[in-house]
Amino acid sequence: MLPAGFQFSQSTLQDYVDCPRRFQLRYILRQAWPGVRTEPLQQHERHMDRGVQFHRLVQRHQLGIPVEQLERGLDEELAGWWRAYLGFDLLHSMLGRRYPEITLSADLSGARLLAKYDLLVVSPNQGITIFDWKTSLKPLRREFLLKRLQTHVYPYILARSGGGLLGTEISPKQITFCCWNTAAPSEPVIIQYSQEQYQQDESYLSGLLAALRAEVERGPAVWVLTADEHRCRFCEYRSLCGRGEVAGNFEEMDDFGDEIDPSVADFGLVDVEEIGF
Amino acid sequence: MARTRFIEGPAGTGKTTYAIGELRRLLDDGVRPEQILILLPQRSAGWPYEHAFTAPDWPDGAQIDLVTIGGLARRGLEIFWPLVAEKAGFAYPEAEPQFLNVETAQYYMWRFVNEAVQTGVFDSVNITPFRIMTQVLDNLSKAAINGFALDDVTERLVTAWGDRHSSRPPVYHAAQHVAERFRAYCLENNLLDFSLQIDLLVNYLLDEALYREFFQQNYRHLIADNLEEHTPVTRDVIRWAWDDLDSALLLYDTDAGYRVFLGADPGGGLELKARCDEAEAWEQPYNLPPTLGTLAHELGTLLDADRPRSFPAGENPRAGFTLEFCQFYPEMLEWAVNQVAALVQHGVPPGEIVVLAPLLGDSLRFALTTRLHERGIRTVSHRPSRAVRDEPAARAVLTLMALAHPGWNVHPPLLDVANALQQVIEELDPVRAWLLAQIVYRPGRIELGTFDAILLAAQERITYRAGEKYERLRRWLAAYQDEDAGTMPPDHFLSRLFGEVLSQPGFGFHTNLDAGRVVAELVESARRFRQTLYPRAEDVTDWIDISREYYELVQAGLLAGTYVASWQQVEQDAVFLAPAYTFLMRNRRVSYQFWLDIGSNAWWERLEQPLTHPYVLARGYPHDQMWTDEQEYFSRRDTLRRLMVGLVRRCQEHIYIGISNLSEQGFEQRGPLLQTFQQIIQRYDQLEEVP
Incomplete structure (x- = not known):
């Protein structure tokens, strides 16, 4: 059974598409399993941290914190990314209200779908542009992007629930998805959304959710493991599934195999932690 | 403000249900969901809202923010740190802060408490250093959530003690001294424990024009549930935001106030009633026989x-x-x-x-x-x-950690080694595990003995299948000592040991989901320890002593994180x-x-x-x-x-x-x-x- 209040996101759905068993372990059983995802661990972790720092830097900038206060203390790598971001004219020349780090959600076939956007720029006459920051090691490939759930979930949810931001109903063709990568800052991948794509996405996502539900209803049996064992090299459940001992090298990982699920990166409900006396 | 309401009543009278209905009404009236803030005293109070938001008929749109005062402080500081760091006196305002939780705060506090205990200043109170530590941290939190200075805390405690036994006031002063050293250390090292996060929110962030603008633009409607469980500082924040809000709904449980020991101020919560245009008292609970x-x-x-x-x-x-x-x-x-x-x-x-x-x-x-x-x-x-360390799976892994580091001169008792072997090697029952441990483990010897060197009769009793697994484990530990020791932080060591050996087919943790949860907690605690105390991994040339420090802190019982999985x-x-x-x-x-x-x-x-x-x-x-x-x-x-x-x-x-x-x-x-x-x-x- 899915946990009460479960919300689907692009990363949870991507997990299901990549490996149903991984979805079952992570989200149905919520099984913590401390295997190594990728090696070298420290290098991977450092890269992830950098990604988080960069996202925060951009968020701060978009909220109006002066540039000179943001630039202090940046190391060479971050400073390089930062300069590239400041040179991203498409974004900086764009007029409209900016919503950094905003989360939207919509219901699809009785399931709640959620998307956490790095930045939405709402231009009353031009529509809404989704900006997504990537800090991948390699330049983005458009065809790879088109296969990722994110490319479909983000514009779809915006089309469903972004009308409030625009002040009027939003048409899919008013949505642009712009993926910008620090590894190739002058070559953002820009995807124009459309009514046709919206309908295809709705049908695809509904089908995916229906398949997932059917799987849930089948009960506690072990869900299908991915046929692509290469994926298992980058999965913490490798040993539980009997799919190898050693983690793969993170430089060989798919471009966004290390995305952070927004549901785990939110600190809104930080407790006053209970201290044991 | 358009509408401000205060509803009080005992549990079960439908206050939260009403608030959820009110949310729907706001959305129906065209209020944008991201402009609504729901303030809760603690995470667990948020479940009725979370359930409502995921219902199929909940309107599409932005997420409504459910936050605690701690969450509000942390979010604000994560974004607006560059505006407040220098003013608040941090030594490295250009560097990012480290957010401490209870566990990692204890790691730092532990040093200062131990030093103080050794001077004898706490001799007149019969409590362990661990409890001294938690209570000093508690005083820091109480000071922050009430808006007291640290010396106000001491003054209040001394006054309240009155003319009883005279040895207590010096102890209060000693506790204050420890708290001050901890606070100074946090300022020198960009560390933010809960108390400092609240302190920065109230004394710096709320004064920043950019933060106010951010807050005003983001939040126009407030719902504060379980007001009786909130701390005084939460009320201060509500007052700060009050005039800029378009509506406010405050809910108060008249019989509750369970978090007094965590700083809740039920009486103070009622003061906000006077600010509201409408006040209602609900008496009749639903479904109570x-x-x-x-x-x-x-x-x-x-x-x-x-x-x-x-x-x-x-x-x-x-x-x-x-x-x-x-x-x-x-x-x-x-x-x-x-x-x-x-x-x-x-x-x-x-x-x-x-x-x-x-x-x-x-x-x-x-x-x-x-x-x-x-x-x-x-x-x-x-x-x-x-404490994670009390779980058998964690104890087994920690024993193996000690065995992998003979240079530490930590010699686990034979019984612990036997238990560890029994836990991690599927074929070993307690008798066989004890027999194997007796033969291969000699406290003080550099490494575990090989299975091959055991007499044939004993090998047969232990079984060859178990021997094979034992050898795989032993070889992994030996290879670690030869090749990887010093290059791996403690969490990486634990993670690799678990993933590459202990959870492989034929080993005790393979498909052992409970063991997975427990070791995951342990790894997480080691990761927090490492990231907080040694955030610049690139500056560390040898992890052996750091791993030992972690091991010792675990043994000292400093792992006190809530068991999230539960x-x-x-x-x-x-x-x-x-x-x-x-x-x-x-x-x-x-x-x-x-x-x-x-x-x-x-x-x-x-x-x-x-x-x-x-x-x-x-x-x-x-x-x-x-x-x-x-x-x-x-x-x-x-x-x-x-x-x-x-x-x-x-x-x-x-x-x-x-x-x-x-x-x-x-x-x-x-x-x-x-x-x-x-x-x-x-x-x-x-x-x-x-x-």
């Missing part, structure tokens, strides 16, 4: 010294509860388990049953879990501050075993409750905390007033009253109450709660006798 309604009234009256005693007009409460008197503690547990089993047999979902005790120690948890599992009934329990499991359809307060703070209603051992004084006693004080370190307490024994007595009664009434109001069918004449330790028990129930029984027996 009349018998339990009378019981709540009786308990509320008998335990409230200020309330005139009156016979309620309701039904005889005795039909609402079953009281079972047992001579011995195990007998009471057996009775409770039998009753739970009977309910489940009659079709009651296990999730509709809770078993509550004032404290849920390991032995009680184990006894209940084992007995209920024997009956095929699932359980889930939550107890805060559970929180997540609460959703399962399982009997919930918990301390009474934990259940109350979940704010859920169930059909059946079991209260164990109501003769125990633990239902009534406050935790012994010689270095802090939840009532004196409260904004509403006069700073120049001594804390008297009379105040202590009445505060205990009041706490017990809130607890009892709160529990009864969260029961929809029946309460089973177990009494053990003799405690676990064999002492006769006649605590105040038992006496209260005796009064209720006598009163209604007399009423029944009247023709």
Whole structure:
């Protein structure tokens, strides 16, 4: 059974598409399993941290914190990314209200779908542009992007629930998805959304959710493991599934195999932690 | 402001349901969801909202923010750190801060407490350094949430102590000194514990024009639920935001205030009523059987010294509860388990049953879990501050960690090595594991002996299959010593040991989901330790001593993080075993409750905390007033009253109450709660006798 209040996101759905068993372990059983995802661990972790720092830097900038206060203390790598971001004219020349780090959600076939956007720029006459920051090691490939759930979930949810931001109903063709990568800052991948794509996405996502539900209803049996064992090299459940001992090298990982699920990166409900006396 | 309302009433009168309805109305009126802020006292209070937001008919749109005051502070500081860091006196304002949780704060605090303990300043209080540490951290939190300076804390404690034994005031000063050293260290190293996060929010962030602008643009509507459980600083933030809001709905549970020991200020929460245009008092709870309604009234009256005693007009409460008197503690547990089993047999979902005790120690948890599992009934329990190291899987992994580092000169006892081998090698039973450990392990020897070197007869007894696994483990540890020791932080070591050996097919943790959870907690604690204390991994050339430091801190019991996995499991359809307060703070209603051992004084006693004080370190307490024994007595009664009434109001069918004449330790028990129930029984027996 899915946990009460479960919300689907692009990363949870991507997990299901990549490996149903991984979805079952992570989200149905919520099984913590401390295997190594990728090696070298420290290098991977450092890269992830950098990604988080960069996202925060951009968020701060978009909220109006002066540039000179943001630039202090940046190391060479971050400073390089930062300069590239400041040179991203498409974004900086764009007029409209900016919503950094905003989360939207919509219901699809009785399931709640959620998307956490790095930045939405709402231009009353031009529509809404989704900006997504990537800090991948390699330049983005458009065809790879088109296969990722994110490319479909983000514009779809915006089309469903972004009308409030625009002040009027939003048409899919008013949505642009712009993926910008620090590894190739002058070559953002820009995807124009459309009514046709919206309908295809709705049908695809509904089908995916229906398949997932059917799987849930089948009960506690072990869900299908991915046929692509290469994926298992980058999965913490490798040993539980009997799919190898050693983690793969993170430089060989798919471009966004290390995305952070927004549901785990939110600190809104930080407790006053209970201290044991 | 367009509309401000204050609704007060006991639990179960529909306040939160109303708030959710109000949210829908706001959305229907065109309010954008991202402009609504819901302030909650703690995470667990958010579940009704989270459930509502994921319902199929919930409107599409942005997420509504559910935050605690800690979450608000942390979010604000994550974004606006560059604006406040220098002003607040941090040594490296250009660098990012490290957010500490209780566990990582303890790592730092531990050094200062130990140094102070060694000077003898805490000799006059008979508590462990660990408890000194937690209480100093508690004082820091209390200072922050009440807006006190650290020396105000000491002054209040000294004044409240009055003219009792003279050795205590110097101890308060010593505790303050430790807190000040910790605070200075945080400022020097960009560390933000909970108290400093709150301090920065209130004293710096709220004064920043950009933060105010951000807040105004983001939040136009406020709902503050369980206002009685919020701290004074939350009220300050509400006041700060008040004039810029378009609407506010404040909800107050009149019988609650369970988080006083964490700094909640129920009395202060009521002050906000005066700011609201409308105030309503709701009295009638939904779905509370009349018998339990009378019981709540009786308990509320008998335990409230200020309330005139009156016979309620309701039904005889005795039909609402079953009281079972047992001579011995195990007998009471057996009775409770039998009753739970009977309910489940009659079709009651296990999730509709809770078993509550004032404290849920390991032995009680184990006894209940084992007995209920024997009956095929699932359980889930939550107890805060559970040390991961106490779990057998964690102990096994830590023993192997020590064996992998012979240079530490930590020699685990033979029994620990045997237990570890039995845990991690599937084929080993306790006898074989003991035999193997005796042969291959010699404390002080650099490495474990090989299986090949064992006499054939012993190999046969241990079995070759087990020997093969043992060899694989031994070779992994030896390879680590030869090639990787020093290059791997402690969390990486644990993670690799688990993933590459212990959870591989044929080893004890393969498909052992519980062991996976436990070791994951351990790895997470090691990761937090490493990231917080040694954030610049590139500067570390050798991790051996750091891993040892981690190992020693674990052995010292400093791993005190809440067992997150258990929180997540609460959703399962399982009997919930918990301390009474934990259940109350979940704010859920169930059909059946079991209260164990109501003769125990633990239902009534406050935790012994010689270095802090939840009532004196409260904004509403006069700073120049001594804390008297009379105040202590009445505060205990009041706490017990809130607890009892709160529990009864969260029961929809029946309460089973177990009494053990003799405690676990064999002492006769006649605590105040038992006496209260005796009064209720006598009163209604007399009423029944009247023709």
